Amino acid sequence: MNLTIKDIARMAGVSVSSVSRVINNSKPVNDHIKEKVEKVIRETNFRPNAVARGLISKSTNLIGVILPQINYISAELINGIEGVANKNGYNIILSNTRLNPDLELNALQLFKDKQVDGIILSSIDMSERHIQLIQDNKIPVVVVGQKTTDYAIPWVDVDNYRPITEIVRYLMRCGHEKIGMIHGPLIDKSAGDSRYRGFIEEMERKNLSVNPKFVGESNFSSKDGYLAMEKILKCEDIPTAVVCASDTIAIGAKNCAEDLGYRIPEDISIVGFDDIELATLVRPKLTTVQVCFETMGSKAMETLLQSIEFKPVNIENYLDYRLIIRDSVKVVADDLGTKI
Amino acid sequence: MNLTIKDIARMAGVSVSSVSRVINNSKPVNDHIKEKVEKVIRETNFRPNAVARGLISKSTNLIGVILPQINYISAELINGIEGVANKNGYNIILSNTRLNPDLELNALQLFKDKQVDGIILSSIDMSERHIQLIQDNKIPVVVVGQKTTDYAIPWVDVDNYRPITEIVRYLMRCGHEKIGMIHGPLIDKSAGDSRYRGFIEEMERKNLSVNPKFVGESNFSSKDGYLAMEKILKCEDIPTAVVCASDTIAIGAKNCAEDLGYRIPEDISIVGFDDIELATLVRPKLTTVQVCFETMGSKAMETLLQSIEFKPVNIENYLDYRLIIRDSVKVVADDLGTKI
DNA sequence: GTTTAATGTGAAAACGTTTTCCTAAAAGGG
DNA sequence: CCCTTTTAGGAAAACGTTTTCACATTAAAC
Numbered sequence: 001m002n003l004t005i006k007d008i009a010r011m012a013g014v015s016v017s018s019v020s021r022v023i024n025n026s027k028p029v030n031d032h033i034k035e036k037v038e039k040v041i042r043e044t045n046f047r048p049n050a051v052a053r054g055l056i057s058k059s060t061n062l063i064g065v066i067l068p069q070i071n072y073i074s075a076e077l078i079n080g081i082e083g084v085a086n087k088n089g090y091n092i093i094l095s096n097t098r099l100n101p102d103l104e105l106n107a108l109q110l111f112k113d114k115q116v117d118g119i120i121l122s123s124i125d126m127s128e129r130h131i132q133l134i135q136d137n138k139i140p141v142v143v144v145g146q147k148t149t150d151y152a153i154p155w156v157d158v159d160n161y162r163p164i165t166e167i168v169r170y171l172m173r174c175g176h177e178k179i180g181m182i183h184g185p186l187i188d189k190s191a192g193d194s195r196y197r198g199f200i201e202e203m204e205r206k207n208l209s210v211n212p213k214f215v216g217e218s219n220f221s222s223k224d225g226y227l228a229m230e231k232i233l234k235c236e237d238i239p240t241a242v243v244c245a246s247d248t249i250a251i252g253a254k255n256c257a258e259d260l261g262y263r264i265p266e267d268i269s270i271v272g273f274d275d276i277e278l279a280t281l282v283r284p285k286l287t288t289v290q291v292c293f294e295t296m297g298s299k300a301m302e303t304l305l306q307s308i309e310f311k312p313v314n315i316e317n318y319l320d321y322r323l324i325i326r327d328s329v330k331v332v333a334d335d336l337g338t339k340i
Numbered sequence: 341m342n343l344t345i346k347d348i349a350r351m352a353g354v355s356v357s358s359v360s361r362v363i364n365n366s367k368p369v370n371d372h373i374k375e376k377v378e379k380v381i382r383e384t385n386f387r388p389n390a391v392a393r394g395l396i397s398k399s400t401n402l403i404g405v406i407l408p409q410i411n412y413i414s415a416e417l418i419n420g421i422e423g424v425a426n427k428n429g430y431n432i433i434l435s436n437t438r439l440n441p442d443l444e445l446n447a448l449q450l451f452k453d454k455q456v457d458g459i460i461l462s463s464i465d466m467s468e469r470h471i472q473l474i475q476d477n478k479i480p481v482v483v484v485g486q487k488t489t490d491y492a493i494p495w496v497d498v499d500n501y502r503p504i505t506e507i508v509r510y511l512m513r514c515g516h517e518k519i520g521m522i523h524g525p526l527i528d529k530s531a532g533d534s535r536y537r538g539f540i541e542e543m544e545r546k547n548l549s550v551n552p553k554f555v556g557e558s559n560f561s562s563k564d565g566y567l568a569m570e571k572i573l574k575c576e577d578i579p580t581a582v583v584c585a586s587d588t589i590a591i592g593a594k595n596c597a598e599d600l601g602y603r604i605p606e607d608i609s610i611v612g613f614d615d616i617e618l619a620t621l622v623r624p625k626l627t628t629v630q631v632c633f634e635t636m637g638s639k640a641m642e643t644l645l646q647s648i649e650f651k652p653v654n655i656e657n658y659l660d661y662r663l664i665i666r667d668s669v670k671v672v673a674d675d676l677g678t679k680i
Numbered sequence: 681g682t683t684t685a686a687t688g689t690g691a692a693a694a695c696g697t698t699t700t701c702c703t704a705a706a707a708g709g710g
Numbered sequence: 711c712c713c714t715t716t717t718a719g720g721a722a723a724a725c726g727t728t729t730t731c732a733c734a735t736t737a738a739a740c
Contacts, residue, residue: 004696015720020698027699030718050453051394052696056725060391062433070419072412079410082436091450093402093433096422110431113390222621251621258623278618281562281591283598344726355690360728367729370688392726396695 003046012040063092064111064119068099080297112137118304140307142300156300156317160190163289163321164198171241175332180214180239182228182249195245214239218249225252247272247279265330284327291321343386352380403432404451404459408439420637452477458644480647482640496640496657500530503629503661504538511581515672520554520579522568522589535585554579558589565592587612587619605670624667631661
């Protein structure tokens with residue numbers, strides 16, 4: 001039904017090999033043969049079958065992308081990945097693991113079966129089995145949003161610890177001392193655990209005690225942020241500022257506080273993390289840490305490309321970040337002479 | 341380097357065909373052969389190469405998804421598509437066309453080369469060339485977010501006209517007469533043109549004149565929504581309510597109005613369209629039209645599946661919608677006895 | 681007990697390319 | 711003018727599966 005390279009060869013009166021050579025110009029062919037073939041290809045709109053090509057060339061021009069969920073942060077990440085993939089002739093194939101680590105392993109396997117040229121993995125928790133499978137598969141992998149330095153698997157991530165320490169110092173300089181935090185799931189080493197440790201340890205370093213009642217946990221959703229904030233605010237004593245592990249949490253927390261009659265930032269200051277678009281759309285605009293997930297994606301894809309082409313790659317890739325001061329933190333003391 | 345079915349056959353002491361039969365259980369094989377083969381497969385962790393499979397079976401278990409951009413609405417759409425695709429053993433492969441119709445054609449071609457089993461196309465404007473290519477390719481296609489009834493290509497979309505007429509009627513019942521609209525690009529027949537026509541025509545039907553100064557255009561972004569609202573509000577006379585073609589536009593418009601000192605909804609009422617998560621996170625919560633994009637995705641994928649399996653399909657697939665009344669519209673007159 | 685049907689198995693063809701291998705012709709060197 | 715080297719192009723092998731075909735062997739039918 002569909003034309004094959006054999007049909008083209010017959011119609012042009014040349015051999016199959018010559019047609020292939022013209023298509024890929026892999027070897028010099030005589031001009032008059034070349035013209036004949038190109039004419040037939042043009043007239044028939046022939047396009048070589050990519051599957052057959054893949055079988056023999058071992059390359060599918062496909063990049064597997066494994067994500068724990070598909071939300072607007074993933075969307076930005078995908079944007080970054082797709083951008084540089086597309087520019088280099090690759091398409092991306094998606095697997096949503098719905099926060100289930102077993103499905104991550106499945107996806108890893110499946111992508112190997114499908115002979116993808118490389119994989120970008122956003123794992124929620126890199127287990128031994130992950131590492132094992134990645135090393136057995138012998139397909140280039142880049143991990144995003146987690147750090148896997150011990151195993152020589154390249155990764156791209158923000159420093160999740162330092163920005164939070166900067167936030168704590170910033171809040172202190174604004175005059176806050178009773179500071180709380182709503183963190184994410186601690187199984188998540190990066191966005192969960194690291195951000196939390198950054199908070200706890202910086203508070204200790206500054207000799208500020210952390211009231212356990214000022215600390216809540218959430219799964220990064222606005223709803224959970226709302227609930228965690230509710231728990232914090234129903235106590236006798238409440239914090240003057242709450243650090244949130246993500247903007248989504250922060251928005252939830254903000255809405256809760258407002259629903260309970262508190263004004264932001266006059267009564268309670270809130271700071272987020274990620275700087276998603278939402279942070280600028282909400283009022284007051286959210287003070288937060290800017291992390292560009294699109295850059296995360298493009299950087300990951302660039303690293304993967306290098307790995308695919310056997311070029312040397314950096315294992316550790318830290319993303320830039322920036323404290324973005326907007327309107328959700330109240331300045332109590334006025335000793336902000338120098339900017340951070 | 342990697343094991344092939346031949347190696348398995350050799351190790352199990354049987355023929356290649358038998359191994360294939362065991363793997364696919366496509367034909368009955370003797371138990372003792374079956375056991376031998378299964379043992380070897382288990383011990384070696386053998387997995388058949390999907391590319392070779394695809395070459396002969398003509399099926400790759402891949403669904404091509406063509407999107408004009410990747411934002412949070414796409415994310416929900418993808419979620420829906422991926423969910424049912426995954427449940428049926430398919431993976432999705434993505435193409436971002438960056439609002440460029442030529443790239444849509446490219447993607448259509450490319451996906452054919454890659455022998456995908458089906459395509460979901462979110463086009464911004466279905467041209468003759470689109471139709472031609474889709475019909476030539478002979479690959480099942482489902483269009484989302486546009487209507488292509490004339491060409492027997494199945495589509496899934498909301499009715500964009502009626503909800504807007506309902507909004508207009510709702511606003512009237514709330515006592516509004518000076519109503520404006522910020523619509524989307526009119527090239528977009530669905531979310532752009534239809535929603536706009538719904539507004540204009542319903543206003544006419546109700547004998548309400550539309551002040552041209554109350555009408556603005558935007559590209560669905562919050563920023564553009566802000567700008568369009570700014571233009572409207574800088575006039576002498578301003579509307580009491582503004583219908584927006586999307587929630588993103590509405591949020592932009594809302595922020596603009598607030599920045600200019602107007603209160604929502606006391607001074608100006610605003611209504612959106614789509615009901616993205618943002619609509620509930622913003623204060624006042626946005627009155628809007630609920631459209632579930634995840635459902636749009638899953639419905640599209642279900643339709644595509646039927647098409648792939650040569651089952652009869654509905655060409656026209658309207659999505660449910662619902663007017664969601666929240667807090668961004670002020671009730672002036674109090675004749676809301678019956679609910680819409 | 682013979683004929684027919686059903687069943688299990690392996691060899692080989694097929695899928696649509698790229699690449700290797702070979703041969704014939706052209707070019708170059710003495 | 712002969713021998714070697716280069717070049718161009720075709721035939722065929724290869725990629726890793728599934729499926730067809732042919733052939734036994736066994737079971738069923740009369």
